[in-house]
Amino acid sequence: xxxxxxxxxxxxxxxxxxxxxxxxxxxxxxxxxxxxxxxxxxxxxxxxxxxxxxxxxxxxxxxxxxxxxxxxxxxxxxxxxxxxxxxxxxxxxxxxxxxxxxxxxxxxxxxxxxxxxxxxxxxxxxxxxxxxxxxxxxxxxxxxxxxxxxxxxxxxxxxxxxxxxxxxxxxxxxxxxxxxxxxxxxxxxxxxxxxxxxxxxxxxxxxxxxxxxxxxxxxxxxxxxxxxxxxxxxxxxxxxxxxxxxxxxxxxxxxxxxxxxxxxxxxxxxxxxxxxxxxxxxxxxxxxxxxxxxxxxxxxxxxxxxxxxxxxxxxxxxxxxxxxxxxxxxxxxxxxxxxxxxxxxxxxxxxxxxxxxxxxxxxxxxxxxxxxxxxxxxxxxxxxxxxxxxxxxxxxxxxxxxxxxxxxxxxxxxxxxxxxxxxxxxxxxxxxxxxxxxxxxxxxxxxxxxxxxxxxxxxxxxxxxxxxxxxxxxxxxxxxxxxxxxxxxxxxxxxxxxxxxxxxxxxxxxxxxxxxxxxxxxxxxxxxxxxxxxxxxxxxxxxxxxxxx
Amino acid sequence: xxxxxxxxxxxxxxxxxxxxxxxxxxxxxxxxxxxxxxxxxxxxxxxxxxxxxxxxxxxxxxxxxxxxxxxxxxxxxxxxxxxxxxxxxxxxxxxxxxxxxxxxxxxxxxxxxxxx
Numbered sequence: 322x323x324x325x326x327x328x329x330x331x332x333x334x335x336x337x338x339x340x341x342x343x344x345x346x347x348x349x350x351x352x353x354x355x356x357x358x359x360x361x362x363x364x365x366x367x368x369x370x371x372x373x374x375x376x377x378x379x380x381x382x383x384x385x386x387x388x389x390x391x392x393x394x395x396x397x398x399x400x401x402x403x404x405x406x407x408x409x410x411x412x413x414x415x416x417x418x419x420x421x422x423x424x425x426x427x428x429x430x431x432x433x434x435x436x437x438x439x440x441x442x443x444x445x446x447x448x449x450x451x452x453x454x455x456x457x458x459x460x461x462x463x464x465x466x467x468x469x470x471x472x473x474x475x476x477x478x479x480x481x482x483x484x485x486x487x488x489x490x491x492x493x494x495x496x497x498x499x500x501x502x503x504x505x506x507x508x509x510x511x512x513x514x515x516x517x518x519x520x521x522x523x524x525x526x527x528x529x530x531x532x533x534x535x536x537x538x539x540x541x542x543x544x545x546x547x548x549x550x551x552x553x554x555x556x557x558x559x560x561x562x563x564x565x566x567x568x569x570x571x572x573x574x575x576x577x578x579x580x581x582x583x584x585x586x587x588x589x590x591x592x593x594x595x596x597x598x599x600x601x602x603x604x605x606x607x608x609x610x611x612x613x614x615x616x617x618x619x620x621x622x623x624x625x626x627x628x629x630x631x632x633x634x635x636x637x638x639x640x641x642x643x644x645x646x647x648x649x650x651x652x653x654x655x656x657x658x659x660x661x662x663x664x665x666x667x668x669x670x671x672x673x674x675x676x677x678x679x680x681x682x683x684x685x686x687x688x689x690x691x692x693x694x695x696x697x698x699x700x701x702x703x704x705x706x707x708x709x710x711x712x713x714x715x716x717x718x719x720x721x722x723x724x725x726x727x728x729x730x731x732x733x734x735x736x737x738x739x740x741x742x743x744x745x746x747x748x749x750x751x752x753x754x755x756x757x758x759x760x761x762x763x764x765x766x767x768x769x770x771x772x773x774x775x776x777x778x779x780x781x782x783x784x785x786x787x788x789x790x791x792x793x794x795x796x797x798x799x800x801x802x803x804x805x806x807x808x809x810x811x812x813x814x815x816x817x818x819x820x821x822x823x824x825x826x827x828x829x830x831x832x833x834x835x836x837x838x839x840x841x842x843x844x845x846x847x848x849x850x851x852x853x854x855x856x857x858x859x860x861x862x863x864x865x866x867x868x869x870x
Numbered sequence: 871x872x873x874x875x876x877x878x879x880x881x882x883x884x885x886x887x888x889x890x891x892x893x894x895x896x897x898x899x900x901x902x903x904x905x906x907x908x909x910x911x912x913x914x915x916x917x918x919x920x921x922x923x924x925x926x927x928x929x930x931x932x933x934x935x936x937x938x939x940x941x942x943x944x945x946x947x948x949x950x951x952x953x954x955x956x957x958x959x960x961x962x963x964x965x966x967x968x969x970x971x972x973x974x975x976x977x978x979x980x981x982x983x984x985x986x
Binding site: 402406409410413414416417418420421538543544545546547548569570571572573576579580583584606607610611613614615617618620621624628844845846847849850851854855 | 879880881882883898899901902905906907908909912913914917919920921922924925928929931932933935936937938939940942943946947950953954
């Protein structure tokens, strides 16, 4: 059993309480008012008026999650560059894509009051099936992502020595308390809470990483020595596979895996509901474009954080669970606790724990919005009032979070990781419908649906077929050979190609068959609209009511 | 939700000039393609302060991408402003359709040309 570090634990708890209070206070922030938030625009999108600064913190806190902070250095520590450092090119090529796509999504959503990507797809293609497919994919892909944020908090608690009781309830009690607080302030304050907390969290994370990256390399003999140690550890031959456990510089055989992982993840990230929620909460069309140029600062921080995985190798950090088994995900929290005064380790660990709360809140809000708009309203209650929508969304956000909590407590941690792996593959399959729709109405709605289904089926089967060489378990990774070749690539990219090919071919066929196209509520001018431009609803009121031929 | 109930398409921007869009497209393509060319950087030398080339080169692309996107932002927001300006106070010498010669917008549709 590990001793509990009292000072570090106190700092973490104090930070946590502070952030909790901030979360409740956020309800009154920026015109929230005292009587609560009663529309999705207010509760679920923070009033749709975050400027560049808030958006920077909000998206930074949203995209660079606690799980990222824990898992990326863990992957570097365990297997090296291919499974860890690809996060850097991933979060670099991400932003040109965001710059290109997200201003158009913002504009059309602003004009039509869309809250989710499924809202947009519904407006664009007039197909309920396609809308539902997009909404369900978003919800299913988000759930395990929330669960992984809990894994992030858990790793901090484990390193602090908390939760070593025999009783499972006592064991998980700190986690449950953290989540109840999170659920409560998300319920009252909506997106304003994570927006406000993100500022605190990001400042703390930057501080912790900056100090670590300046101080630690010198302490452990400089980068030369650190990379030497990493080379020695990763070059060791694994007994199970007969190959080295990892690599510091990827060999030619893993080039295609490396860049497809980076590209596929970058294409997928802004299809996730929580990323889109952050975009649509911004004030103007240019807010997100400006942020595409400013957010890469986080990627630099992520790169340094990844290198801390190698620093931990040189430092001889032992990421041990309370029962003594090795868990690579504990490596960064343990590195901080071993090498800094308790109070500073407390700040760093607190930053990681708070870093889990921001994305978990936004993800649960985003999933709740999808459910409310595209399942509750579209399927069951077409005439739901904005007030009803907000009410349903608040309740669903609670349900989503408790679902994630049960996921983590009741099931093996690897279940959440496998689901997250699948979620990444699945969410990329919504890309053709959403992104093509931003530019053209060429694709047929049924073809897009068939492409989505084909991509999901291929991706799921391919991911299932990857067997871990050591444990012989399925879902052993996200890399598989392109069918018919021996080129290993990210499964999501092949599934995406299958998706697009099916969508193109079927569109051509359906066009010949003259299948009904479905109505399109959007106009080309919508895609360039800015904050001062009138919204469609208002425009409609000013026009004559008789139909326009 | 039949399409006959839709209001007419009221343009939000005037016609675009292709220049800024082409330049931005090229810059963004560079920003996406170069960080993905793994064979160009999968080696350990030259080192920088003990960091192998593979690591510092990829991290170098973070500020490069930020700068490229920054240039695109400047170009696009200026072009956006210009296109909105045309709509608010159209050049008296030009009709709304006069912009058709450079009627390539970022979505391939002349939004201004649809004004009545």
